Amino acid sequence: MSGTAKLRPLPGEFNPLVIRAEAEVAHVELCDVDLAFGRRVVFEGLTCRFPRGRISVIMGGSGLGKSTILRMIGGLQPPDRGRVLVSGQDTVGLGESAMAQVRRKLGMLFQNGALLDSMTVFENVALPLREHTRLCADEIAHQVHDRLQAVGLPDVDDLLPGELSGGMLRRAAFARAIVMAPEILLCDEPFSGLDPPNVSRIEVLLQHLNRALGLTLIVTSHHMATSLRMAEQLLLLQDRSVVSGAPAELAASRESAIAEFIGEDGAEFLARHLESSPQGSKP
Amino acid sequence: MLGPVRRLGALAVARIEGLGRMTVFLGQVGRAMLRPPVRIGYVVRAVYDSGVLSIALICASGATVGLVLGLQLHNTLSRFGAEESLGTAVGLSLIRELGPVLTGLLVTGRAGSAATAEIGSMKASEQLDGLRMMAIDPIHFVVMPRALGLAIVMPLLSALFIFFGIFGAYLIGVEVLGLDAGSYLSRLENAVDFREDVLQSLVKASVFGILLGWIATWRGYACEPHAVGVSRATTSTVVTASVCILLADYVLTALWGV
Ligand SMILES: Nc1ncnc2c1ncn2[C@@H]1O[C@H](COP(=O)(O)OP(=O)(O)OP(=O)(O)O)[C@@H](O)[C@H]1O
Ligand SMILES: [Mg+2]
Numbered sequence: 001m002s003g004t005a006k007l008r009p010l011p012g013e014f015n016p017l018v019i020r021a022e023a024e025v026a027h028v029e030l031c032d033v034d035l036a037f038g039r040r041v042v043f044e045g046l047t048c049r050f051p052r053g054r055i056s057v058i059m060g061g062s063g064l065g066k067s068t069i070l071r072m073i074g075g076l077q078p079p080d081r082g083r084v085l086v087s088g089q090d091t092v093g094l095g096e097s098a099m100a101q102v103r104r105k106l107g108m109l110f111q112n113g114a115l116l117d118s119m120t121v122f123e124n125v126a127l128p129l130r131e132h133t134r135l136c137a138d139e140i141a142h143q144v145h146d147r148l149q150a151v152g153l154p155d156v157d158d159l160l161p162g163e164l165s166g167g168m169l170r171r172a173a174f175a176r177a178i179v180m181a182p183e184i185l186l187c188d189e190p191f192s193g194l195d196p197p198n199v200s201r202i203e204v205l206l207q208h209l210n211r212a213l214g215l216t217l218i219v220t221s222h223h224m225a226t227s228l229r230m231a232e233q234l235l236l237l238q239d240r241s242v243v244s245g246a247p248a249e250l251a252a253s254r255e256s257a258i259a260e261f262i263g264e265d266g267a268e269f270l271a272r273h274l275e276s277s278p279q280g281s282k283p
Numbered sequence: 284m285l286g287p288v289r290r291l292g293a294l295a296v297a298r299i300e301g302l303g304r305m306t307v308f309l310g311q312v313g314r315a316m317l318r319p320p321v322r323i324g325y326v327v328r329a330v331y332d333s334g335v336l337s338i339a340l341i342c343a344s345g346a347t348v349g350l351v352l353g354l355q356l357h358n359t360l361s362r363f364g365a366e367e368s369l370g371t372a373v374g375l376s377l378i379r380e381l382g383p384v385l386t387g388l389l390v391t392g393r394a395g396s397a398a399t400a401e402i403g404s405m406k407a408s409e410q411l412d413g414l415r416m417m418a419i420d421p422i423h424f425v426v427m428p429r430a431l432g433l434a435i436v437m438p439l440l441s442a443l444f445i446f447f448g449i450f451g452a453y454l455i456g457v458e459v460l461g462l463d464a465g466s467y468l469s470r471l472e473n474a475v476d477f478r479e480d481v482l483q484s485l486v487k488a489s490v491f492g493i494l495l496g497w498i499a500t501w502r503g504y505a506c507e508p509h510a511v512g513v514s515r516a517t518t519s520t521v522v523t524a525s526v527c528i529l530l531a532d533y534v535l536t537a538l539w540g541v
Contacts, residue, residue: 076412100418107416114413117405128417180417 026085027052027184027216028073033082035068042068046082048235048242055210055217056244057227060237066220067111069237070186073218074108075099086184104132107182111189113173115161121148122157125176132180147175152201166193174202178209184216185209191223199226206230308422308501315420315427322428329432333394337440340393341386345444348385349451352376356452357460369462370471373452378475378484380532382445383437387491387528390433390440391521395499398429399520402503403513411504426504430496437492438485445484487535491528498524 026049033046042065050056058066071077072084075091083090086102094102115124125144129135135143148154151171161169170193177185190206191199203226209215221227227234228247235244243250356372402425405411411421449471456462475481499520506516 071412074412074416076415096415096420100415100420103416103418108413110409110413110416112409114409116410116413117408127419131417131419176417 025052026050027087028218029083029085030069030072030079031083031085033072033079033084035065035072035077035079043079044241046242048244050216050218051233052216053210053214054232055206055219055230056233056235057231058218058220058235058237058242059222059224059227060235060242062222064237064239066237067188070108070188070218070220073184073186074106075102104180105183107177107180107185109170109174109177109185109187109190111192113161113169115169115173115176117161120158120160121153121164121172124161124172125179128176128180143179144175147179148172150178150205151175152198167195167198170194171198171202174205181213182215184218187217187219189220189222191221191226199223203230304505305497305501308504309497311422312427312430312497312500315423316431318423322424325424325428326431326435329398329428330435333390333398333429333432334436334440337390337393337436338443340389341440341444342447344385344389345382345447346451348381348444349373349377349448349453350455351451352381352448353452353455353460357456357462366456366460366462367466368470369452369456370467370469371474373456374449374471374475375480377445377448377452378480380536382448383441383484383488383491384528384532386437386441386444386488387495387532388525389444390437390492391495391499391524391528394433394436395495395524396517396521398433398496398499399503399506400513400517402426402429402500403506403516406504406506407508407510407513409508422504426500430500433496433499434489434492437495438488441484441488441491487532490531490535494527494531495524498527 028050030046030048033043035041035043035046046069048069058069060066068077072079073086075084075094078092082092084092087105089102091099091102115121116127119127122141122144125147126140129140129143133140145154145157148156151174153168153171153175156164156168156172161172164172170190174187174190177187185206187206190202194202206217206219207230210217219227219230228251231247233244234247234250235242236250352373353369356376357366357369360366360368360372402411405421405425411425414421414424453464453467457464457467502516502520502523503513506512
């Protein structure tokens with residue numbers, strides 16, 4: 001698994017106005033996906049692609065299916081119809097053990113953390129390492145502390161998840177999601193419930209992972225400013241379908257639903273952000 | 284007109300489908316037991332949770348049942364002037380029947396329901412999905428140790444129950460009603476056959492343990508992922524496992540004389 005840490009050059013001249021997500025290699029792709037829960041249709045003919053090594057942010061109102069997209073990518077929620085491609089492999093209908101192989105490329109931060117109640121924070125973060133590597137105890141402890149430090153949780157080793165606050169819980173879960181250095185990181189609302197310093201800490205960390213390790217990031221978020229700042233590709237979920245493009249493109253869009261969602265504040269923010277950093281360079 | 288028939292049919296199909304899924308699940312748990320890594324630590328923990336923590340309950344219940352049994356059987360036997368057979372009667376009824384069955388019912392209420400609730404709430408809070416996303420099979424990691432734990436503790440707790448039951452009846456018969464201690468014990472010893480009675484009692488208890496482990500973990504694993512679903516699953520474990528234990532008891536006794 002540690003072989004996933006492929007270094008790629010920093011995209012220095014990267015300009016969000018020029019990036020065309022469609023032109024790049026898709027790392028994850030949903031093709032013509034239908035999904036309904038009973039009579040409740042969530043997606044109809046949903047098609048979207050997440051380019052390799054890029055940060056894609058999925059936005060959209062509550063209950064439109066952001067978490068569900070991540071669950072479909074992770075193989076936790078099979079679509080009724082359509083294909084879900086991860087690294088070019090169709091994962092729909094794969095058995096559990098074949099899916100487990102695919103999941104080794106994936107890391108996922110769940111909306112509510114999903115840490116194991118009965119284990120301490122340290123054990124939770126160490127679990128994937130203990131299960132999938134032959135590292136010695138010292139090395140595991142080192143890696144775990146490294147990740148916990150990175151998310152700003154230096155001394156919570158012996159606490160149980162029930163003893164953490166909501167924000168601490170998500171950060172601990174985040175540490176667990178990245179401990180195996182996955183190729184693709186799925187983050188469900190990584191910023192919700194965090195205070196501003198921690199929002200920027202996680203933002204910087206996500207960008208570092210993306211830049212330094214070439215991680216493909218798929219993030220859902222309600223956090224307008226952070227999303228617009230981070231996103232190289234923005235996907236706006238609408239009822240049953242999706243619009244995608246670079247943030248600036250969407251912000252310039254005249255379509256009423258999109259303009260309404262991004263809002264004047266968002267558009268203004270984006271204009272200012274693009275102005276202040278003409279190269280689109282990031283913190 | 285066809286409405287009720289159709290609904291009945293749908294219900295039957297759903298039931299059969301459920302049984303099929305349950306069987307597949309049993310196969311998965313069985314395979315997980317054979318697949319490395321061996322999760323000794325988690326099995327020991329499950330044995331502790333469902334076994335060691337039930338010891339007080341089993342001892343107290345066993346002794347109480349023994350006391351009652353001593354009084355009742357003494358009453359019955361004395362009508363035939365056969366009080367001296369109290370040891371035999373108590374021993375055989377506890378070993379062959381009451382020990383395994385009552386232990387099965389008690390462990391269902393104490394540990395089976397807890398296993399369902401734990402697995403169910405792990406499902407409701409996406410912990411099982413979290414394991415899956417880490418490429419860890421929740422059946423191997425969570426379900427198998429608990430099912431195995433229940434299957435292991437049942438015969439042990441049943442033996443404990445029987446021991447305390449015999450002890451309770453001894454207290455009543457010998458200390459209170461004044462039977463001869465020597466004859467109580469020697470009658471008991473002569474009447475009980477190791478293969479016929481003791482081993483078969485353990486087999487019976489093991490069958491109940493496997494049934495309970497299967498039902499309790501399945502109910503948790505298959506429950507609807509929210510609080511109401513978990514509480515429904517827990518209730519259902521207690522009801523289903525109790526009925527199944529009683530039915531299995533009849534089948535084992537009738538067919539194999541166990
Ligand atoms: N297991 C399920 N059973 C029935 N309906 C479901 C299930 N999971 C999701 N849904 C429905 O799918 C829709 C999308 O849910 P999802 O959790 O993906 O929303 P979301 O966009 O992540 O919302 P939020 O921003 O509030 O997290 C919701 O309308 C929900 O009712
Ligand atoms: Mg969500």
